[in-house]
Amino acid sequence: MDGVSSSPMVNRSSTVIQKQVVLPWRQVLRIAFQSLKVRLSRSLITTATLALAVAFVAYTWSGYGILNALWHQADTKLQETILASGYEMAGGQFGSTPKDRWLAILSLLVCVVGIVNAQLMAVTERFREIGTYKCLGALNSFIVRIFVLEAIYQGLLGGAVGGVAGVLVGTVSLVLKFGWLVLPAWPVTTMLATLGLATLLAVVLSFLGVMYPALVAARMQPAVAMRTEQV
Amino acid sequence: MDNADDRAAAQSAGVNQDQVHNVVRLSQVTKLFRMGDNEVLALKGINLAIKAGEYISIMGPSGSGKSTLFNMIGALDKPTSGKVFIDEVDVAQLDAYELAWLRCRKIGYIFQTFNLIQVMTAMENVTLPMIFAGMTQDQYLEKGMELLRLVGLADRYQHKPSELSGGQQQRVAIARALANDPTIVLADEPTGNLDLSTGEDIINLLKMLSKERQVTIISATHDIKMINVSDRVIWIRDGLVDRIEDRDKLTVSIGKVT
Numbered sequence: 001m002d003g004v005s006s007s008p009m010v011n012r013s014s015t016v017i018q019k020q021v022v023l024p025w026r027q028v029l030r031i032a033f034q035s036l037k038v039r040l041s042r043s044l045i046t047t048a049t050l051a052l053a054v055a056f057v058a059y060t061w062s063g064y065g066i067l068n069a070l071w072h073q074a075d076t077k078l079q080e081t082i083l084a085s086g087y088e089m090a091g092g093q094f095g096s097t098p099k100d101r102w103l104a105i106l107s108l109l110v111c112v113v114g115i116v117n118a119q120l121m122a123v124t125e126r127f128r129e130i131g132t133y134k135c136l137g138a139l140n141s142f143i144v145r146i147f148v149l150e151a152i153y154q155g156l157l158g159g160a161v162g163g164v165a166g167v168l169v170g171t172v173s174l175v176l177k178f179g180w181l182v183l184p185a186w187p188v189t190t191m192l193a194t195l196g197l198a199t200l201l202a203v204v205l206s207f208l209g210v211m212y213p214a215l216v217a218a219r220m221q222p223a224v225a226m227r228t229e230q231v
Numbered sequence: 232m233d234n235a236d237d238r239a240a241a242q243s244a245g246v247n248q249d250q251v252h253n254v255v256r257l258s259q260v261t262k263l264f265r266m267g268d269n270e271v272l273a274l275k276g277i278n279l280a281i282k283a284g285e286y287i288s289i290m291g292p293s294g295s296g297k298s299t300l301f302n303m304i305g306a307l308d309k310p311t312s313g314k315v316f317i318d319e320v321d322v323a324q325l326d327a328y329e330l331a332w333l334r335c336r337k338i339g340y341i342f343q344t345f346n347l348i349q350v351m352t353a354m355e356n357v358t359l360p361m362i363f364a365g366m367t368q369d370q371y372l373e374k375g376m377e378l379l380r381l382v383g384l385a386d387r388y389q390h391k392p393s394e395l396s397g398g399q400q401q402r403v404a405i406a407r408a409l410a411n412d413p414t415i416v417l418a419d420e421p422t423g424n425l426d427l428s429t430g431e432d433i434i435n436l437l438k439m440l441s442k443e444r445q446v447t448i449i450s451a452t453h454d455i456k457m458i459n460v461s462d463r464v465i466w467i468r469d470g471l472v473d474r475i476e477d478r479d480k481l482t483v484s485i486g487k488v489t
Contacts, residue, residue: 021331022365038350038391132346135307136360136407137335139327222334223308226346 023142032149043154046118050158050202051165053114058166058198060107062191064095066174069187078178085177112205119154119209123147123217130217131225140218144211151210152203159202163195253319254415254447255281255304260313261470262299273299275470276313281449283414286441286460289451291467297451298419300467304449305338305417306330317415335363339408339446343420345400347392353379353403354388360410378406382436398429405436409444416440418450422457434460 036043067087071079071094083089090097095104130143175182217225262274273296281287291297302308303315306322315322317333325333334340347356354375361371379385382402384395392400401421408416418437422430438460441448450457458464466473 020365021328021335021363023363027362035350128346129348132348133359134331135305135334135340135346137331137333137363137411139331142363221302221308223302226307226342 028145032146046122047154047158049118050115051162053111054159054162054198054202055166057107057111058163059170060104061194062167062170065190067094070185073185115205116209120213123213127217127225127228131222134222143218144214147210147214151206155203155206159199163198253280254283256316258314260303260310263311273470284445286462287449288457288461288464290464295467296470297467301419301451336411339413339416341404341408341418341421343423345404349392352389357406364411382406397425401433415447422454
C-alpha cells in the first residue's frame with residue numbers, strides 16, 4: 001500500500017508517529033453528532049435533565065429580573081400587591097435578600113448536581129465503547145474530543161431549551177399574579193442575558209460532567225475499560 | 232537512539248538472513264489482579280515466542296488466563312512484571328502515541344463480543360481505524376468496501392451492528408481488524424458467541440487470511456475446531472504455558488481423543 005503505513009516500527013520518531021495517528025475535527029464533529037442522533041432517546045433524556053436544571057435557574061433569575069423592571073413602572077397599589085404576595089426587597093432590589101440569594105444558590109446547586117450526574121452516568125455506560133476506540137488506535141485526546149463535543153451539543157440544546165422554558169414560565173406566572181403590566185415592563189436585555197448565562201452554565205457544567213469520566217476512561221488500559229461495563 | 236538503531240539492525244538482519252523473526256515475544260510475564268482483599272495471579276511467568284505468519288491457538292479451560300494473556304500480547308493491558316516485545320520492541324517503552332500507532336496499524340483485534348461501535352454502520356466501523364491512520368475519504372471508503380467484500384458483506388455496508396446477525400457482526404469485526412493491513416491479528420474467542428457452522432465459517436475466513444495475506448493470527452479459544460487450522464497450539468493451565476504442540480503432533484493427539 002502506501003509507504004507510510006508499511007514503514008517499520010523501528011524507523012519511527014515521536015513527531016512522525018504523532019502525524020500518523022490523527023482524528024480531524026471534521027470527523028470529530030461528524031462522530032459526535034451522529035453518536036447523539038443514533039442514541040436519540042438516551043441523549044434526549046440527558047439533554048432533558050440539563051434543560052430542567054437550567055429551566056429552574058432561569059426561572060428564578062428571570063423572576064427577579066422582571067420584578068425589578070416592573071417595580072419602577074408600577075403604581076403604589078401594584079407595588080403593595082407585589083410586596084403582599086411575599087416578595088421581599090433589600091437595597092431597592094428584588095432577589096438580594098438572604099432568602100432569595102439562598103434560593104438562587106439552591107437552584108444553581110440543583111443544576112450542577114443534575115447535569116454532572118446525568119453526564120457521568122451517560123459516559124460511564126460507554127466505557128466499553130471507549131475501550132474499543134483505544135483498541136483501534138485512538139489517542140486519549142480523540143476520546144476526550146468526541147465526548148466533549150457531544151457534551152457541548154447537549155449543553156447548547158438543553159441550555160437554550162431550558163433557558164427559554166424557565167424565562168417563559170417565570171413571565172407567565174408573574175403575568176398571572178400581577179396582570180398584563182408585566183409585559184410592557186419586560187426587560188429584554190436582562191432576559192437575554194439570563195438566557196445566555198443559563199445556556200453557558202449548561203454548556204460548562206455538561207462539559208465538566210463529561211470531562212471527568214471521559215478522562216478516567218481514556219487513561220485506562222483498553223482491556224480494563226472494556227471489562228468495566230461487562231461486570 | 233542507540234536502542235532504536237540496535238532494533239533496526241536486529242530487524243534488518245532478521246530479514247536479510249531470511250530468518251523468520253519473532254513478531255511477538257513474551258518474557259517472564261506475570262499479571263496480578265487485586266479484587267478487594269483477594270489477589271489473583273492470573274499469569275505466573277509466561278515465556279513465548281511467535282513467528283511471523285504463524286497461525287497460533289491459545290487453548291485452555293476458562294479461568295486459565297487465556298484472555299489475560301491475549302490482552303498482554305495485544306498491548307491492551309500492562310503486565311505486572313516481565314516484558315512483552317512486539318516486533319522485538321519492548322511495549323513498556325512506548326509512549327502514548329507509539330502505543331496508539333501500534334494498535335492502529337500493527338495489530339488488528341477481534342473479540343468474542345464483537346465490540347463494534349453500536350452507533351456506527353458496518354462501513355463506518357471498518358473505516359474508523361483508517362480515519363485514525365490519516366487516510367483520505369476516497370481511500371478509506373474504497374478500502375472499506377473492498378474489505379467488506381472480502382468478508383462477504385458488501386451489500387450490508389449501511390447496516391448497524393444491531394441489524395446484523397452474530398456471524399455477520401464478527402465478519403465486520405474481522406474486516407475492521409484488517410483495515411490498516413496489520414501484521415498481527417489477535418482474536419479473543421472469536422467463535423465463542425456463535426453457533427457451530429457460523430463459527431466454522433469464521434475460522435475458515437481467518438485461515439484464508441493467514442494464508443493469503445501472511446498475517447500472523449493469534450487466537451485465544453477453547454473451540455476444538457480451531458486446532459485443525461492452527462500451526463501451533465499453546466496450552467495454558469493455571470497461568471502457565473502447559474505445553475506447546477505443533478500441528479503434526481496435534482492430529483495424532485486428536486486421533487486419540489476421537
